Amino acid sequence: FGRPEGEDAADRLGAQLAEAAETFLRSAGLPVPPAGTAVAGEYLFEELSSPPVRFVTGGGARALLDRFRRALGGPQSRSSREFDDDLRALGDDLAGRHQLVEAWLTAFLATDDGNLSGYDLPEAVAVELCGAEPARQDSTATMTETVGGLLGAHPRIDGSTLDVRLDEMLARTRTFRTDLVPAYRDYQRRRNALVDAERDRLRLEEYRPKVMNAFVRNRLLDEVYLPLIGDNLARQLGATGDGKRVDQSGLLLLISPPGYGKTTLMEYVASRLGLVFVKVNGPALGTKVTSLDPAEAPDATARQEVEKISFALELGNNVLLYLDDIQHTNPELLQKFISLCDGQRRMEGVWEGRTRTYDLRGKRFAVCMAGNPYTESGKRFRIPDMLANRADVWNLGDVLSGREEAFALSYIENALTANPVLAPLSGRDRGDLELLVRMARGDDSVRADQLSHPYQPVELEQMVSVLRKMLRVQQVVLANNQAYIASAAQSDDARTEPQFQLQGSYRNMNKLAERIVPVLTDEELEAVIDDHYLGEAQTLAAGAEANLLKLAELRGRLTPEQAARWVEVKDAFQRSKALGGGGDDPVDRAVGALGLLADRVSGVAAAIGRVSER
Known part of the structure; x- marks a missing residue:
């Protein structure tokens, strides 16, 4: 109570002491002395200080x-x-x-x-x-009390009641506060530190699907590719609901020229399905890797990619293993996946120096491979027959039968985020874009009040102007894509003109869409297309001229001089091919010359025969 100063303070102290003494005595079950400050204080002092001690x-x-x-x-x-x-x-x-x-x-x-x-x-x-x-x-x-009306699954709760004993509860809560809580917090710190260290060692952040901000879920994906991919993944992961499958097998194989979003699409699918996305880089693996043992990899980057495959197999569940650009890998390595993609769902692997057999039956594990058979490296595109028989093959860069309109519209939809005027459309009703495209094509039956979003007249006019120009770019890029795939699919022996290597992918469409503004004239738009593909042709070296002339022919913009030059280039290509392909080997050139001479003699003989018949 502090040290008293003066008689009034002493009286107040005595009163407080008497009240405290009376409270203590009643709680201890001891008799309370007569009222009085001095008597109560003295009694309390004697009870607390004089022996014997009372328990x-x-x-x-x-x-x-x-x-x-x-x-x-x-x-x-x-x-x-x-x-x-x-x-x-x-x-x-x-x-x-x-x-x-x-x-x-x-x-x-x-x-x-x-x-x-x-x-x-x-x-x-x-x-x-x-x-x-x-x-x-x-x-x-x-000392005890029963607390009722409790809800919970704690082991000390019997039904909905809890028996509480004061002394036991105080001791237990004191132990909980002084021992268990600090120990648990120390455990959490140690656990989190260990998890962070393992997360850094395994680089788990690299396997989290990250969908690009520019990704647009267009009509072609919704109506064509996602159902096709979904059917394959349902077979690999195991479908749920009424259509549940007990067998799990298969392989998803995506092919297309570069720039059609194979990796972006699969990363989006993995994100939506909640799968760990393990992407293996084919060029980093290289053609020298034929084993799944990281110790046999020729370099550090190849060893890291092999470890990714083993890591995916070690995870075993909720995993999408994605092998990208497999045209750069060895077919012998791809053969290791044959047993994984059939009903066995088994695969041999190496994890931390030990060989293991992974049994993935009944687990959510899917395998997807992607490749580009159209470029020069595509000549090494080889899929083992037994693996190809287990795969569903889909070409993201080609037009499926009856889906020409959706494929053409996908060029516009994927380029929306690249153009600042059209970017707001990517987050709005898809029907607005289709109506605006019809307006850009000159369909007078479409009115502004049919749009779901209230556009300002100036904004609407700018969007229609940009879409009108993007439709022209779409025609060029789409024709370019078809010519590129057709040329890549031809054998060199059957060519009548130089190989066409200028691509018409979504990436090209996005680059062109960035440069389109509402005030561009038709000539300025054609100049934008010319400048873009002129830059693309710079990497083709000696083939740049032939590719640009072929592009001008596709666009219908060949001048008389360019048309004459294009005829000369094709004639020179055919003469060179007839003489052995223009190689440096003189034997090949001699054999080619003899073959050309034989063809000419056959032509003369055929002409003489026709004259004699007449």
């Missing part, structure tokens, strides 16, 4: 001991005397005495009808061991 015991412990003695038959009974003799025989062995009393009382509690509580056992043992020497005062204070 307060609970009524539950005393009831337990009384019933125990009665169960033994009273103080004079044989059982009671044997118990006391055993206790005295232990002498000063406090641990042995405690063990003896606890064993007797525990056995007695086991025969009780449930009226006694096991919470009183430690106090009853202490009272029995201390005997009658210390002064004791039985307290009638309630």
Whole structure:
């Protein structure tokens, strides 16, 4: 209460001390002295300081001991005397005495009808061991209470009730606060540190699907490719619902020229399905890798890609293993996936230096491979026959039968985010884009009030102007794509003109869409297309002229001089091919010359035959 100063302070201190003393005495079950500051304070001081010390015991412990003695038959009974003799025989062995009393009382509690509580056992043992020497005062204070109406699955809750004992609860919560909580927080810190270290070691962030901001889920994906891909993944992962399949097998093989979004599409699918996306880079693997043992990889980058395959197999569940640009890999490596893509769903692998056989039957594990058979490196595009028989092959760069309109519109849809005027359309109703495209094509039946979004007249006019120009670019890029695929699919022996290598992919469309503004004239738009493909042709070296002339022919913009030059280029190509392909080997050139001479002699003979017949 602090040190009193003055008589008034002393009186206040005395009153507070008397009130505290009265509260303490009542709570301890002791008699309260007559009212009076001096008497109460003096009584409290004497009770706390003068010996002997008085112990307060609970009524539950005393009831337990009384019933125990009665169960033994009273103080004079044989059982009671044997118990006391055993206790005295232990002498000063406090641990042995405690063990003896606890064993007797525990056995007695086991025969009780449930009226006694096991919470009183430690106090009853202490009272029995201390005997009658210390002064004791039985307290009638309630130590237990039953709390009802509780909801939970805690093991201490029986039904909807919880038995609470004050002394036990305080001790338990003190232990929880001082021991368990710090230990659990230390465990969490150690666990998080270990998880972070393992996450960095395994580079788990690299396997999280990250969908590009420019990705547009267009009509072609919704109506064509996603259903096709979904059917294959349902077979690999195992479909759910009414169409659930018990067999799991297959392989998804996507082919297309570069720039058609094979990787972006599969990353989007993995994100939507909640799969770990393990992408293996084919060029980094190279053609020298034929084993799944990282120790046999020729360099560090190839070893890292092989470890990715083993990591995907080790995960085993909720995984999409994606092998990109497989035209740069060895077919012998791809053969390792044959047993994984059929009904066996097994594959041999190496993890941390140990060979393992992975059984993926019944697990959510899918395999997808992507390649580009159209470029020069596509000549090495080889898929083992047994693996190709297990694959569903889809070409993202080609037109499916009956889907020409959706394929052509996909060029516009994928380029929306690249143009600032059309970018808002990517997040709005898809029907608005289709109506705006019809307006750009000159369809007078489309009105502005049919659009779901209220566009301002100026904004609407700009969008229609940009779409009108993008439709022209779409025609060029689409024709370019078809010519590119047709040329790449031809054999060199059957060519009548140089190979066409200028691509017409979504990536080209996006680059052109970036440069389109509403005020461009038709000539300026054609100049934008010319500049773009002139830059694309710079990497073709000696083939640049022939490719640009072929592009001008596709666009219908050949001048008379360019048309004449294009005829000369094709004639020179055919002469060179007839003479052995223009190689440096003189034997090849001689054989080619003889073959040309034989063809000319055959032509002369055929002409003479026709004349003689007439």
